[in-house]
Amino acid sequence: MGEQLDNISPITEHTTLLEAKNLSHEFDYKLFENINFKVKTQESISIIGMSGSGKSTLLNILSSLLKPKSGEIIYNNKDLYELKKKELLNIRREDFGIIFQAHYLFRGFSASDNLKIATLLSQEEVDNELLKKLNIEFVLNQGVGELSGGQQQRLSIARVLTKKPKIIFADEPTGNLDKDTAQIVMDTLFDYIKKNDAALILVTHETDLANQCNKVYKLENLQLKELK
Numbered sequence: 001m002g003e004q005l006d007n008i009s010p011i012t013e014h015t016t017l018l019e020a021k022n023l024s025h026e027f028d029y030k031l032f033e034n035i036n037f038k039v040k041t042q043e044s045i046s047i048i049g050m051s052g053s054g055k056s057t058l059l060n061i062l063s064s065l066l067k068p069k070s071g072e073i074i075y076n077n078k079d080l081y082e083l084k085k086k087e088l089l090n091i092r093r094e095d096f097g098i099i100f101q102a103h104y105l106f107r108g109f110s111a112s113d114n115l116k117i118a119t120l121l122s123q124e125e126v127d128n129e130l131l132k133k134l135n136i137e138f139v140l141n142q143g144v145g146e147l148s149g150g151q152q153q154r155l156s157i158a159r160v161l162t163k164k165p166k167i168i169f170a171d172e173p174t175g176n177l178d179k180d181t182a183q184i185v186m187d188t189l190f191d192y193i194k195k196n197d198a199a200l201i202l203v204t205h206e207t208d209l210a211n212q213c214n215k216v217y218k219l220e221n222l223q224l225k226e227l228k
């Protein structure tokens with residue numbers, strides 16, 4: 001009985017999914033210094049800041065793609081950059097949903113094949129409701145190269161969500177989209193994190209969209225300032 005109770009996690013309590021500790025990074029110049037922050041289940045966080053301030057670099061670091069000069073990214077009680085390569089790859093493949101400006105779709109394949117590849121990796125089903133919401137259900141048989149930029153972007157978002165990630169890292173996910181479609185994409189992401197107890201970390205220049213997140217941070221003067 002005791003054992004069973006230990007396995008039940010409280011649904012109402014939002015737990016920390018990812019934590020950044022004392023992060024610093026630089027390329028030709030210092031981008032940020034001793035940044036700390038946490039993201040919890042069902043939480044959406046946006047990061048804004050001037051062009052060149054280091055937003056995409058920060059997202060790359062948080063999403064396991066770039067080792068910081070110093071600091072830690074704690075996921076499942078471990079620093080991502082201390083993990084063995086295979087463990088890190090598994091987390092990236094299974095738990096992290098990375099939506100970046102370059103779509104990383106398989107261009108020689110149809111839209112539907114691209115989604116099926118995601119289901120093979122995750123054993124999840126393609127969610128037809130999601131495709132309808134994103135207004136791409138009618139392009140499934142087309143080759144990726146035949147899709148418009150905005151359709152490719154929405155397809156890559158659908159593909160990422162199909163594998164049911166715990167954390168979505170999105171860098172300008174609405175960059176190619178008109179205002180209404182951008183809102184549909186944001187609503188889809190917000191809906192996803194609620195239903196799946198996941199989290200969203202969003203980098204954007206669009207303050208309207210940034211402000212819809214639970215928390216808004218600005219990367220400025222080497223620091224991440226909490227605006228909301």
Ligand SMILES: Nc1ncnc2c1ncn2[C@@H]1O[C@H](COP(=O)(O)OP(=O)(O)OP(=O)(O)O)[C@@H](O)[C@H]1O
Nearest residue numbers: 027028031049050051052053054055056057058205
């Ligand atoms: N791999 C890299 N090697 C060297 N310099 C890099 C690398 N990646 C980014 N930079 C530099 O780091 C700085 C910050 O880039 P980053 O893309 O993180 O900024 P950003 O805030 O996302 O900008 P934008 O809003 O224009 O997309 C830039 O000066 C960029 O040239």
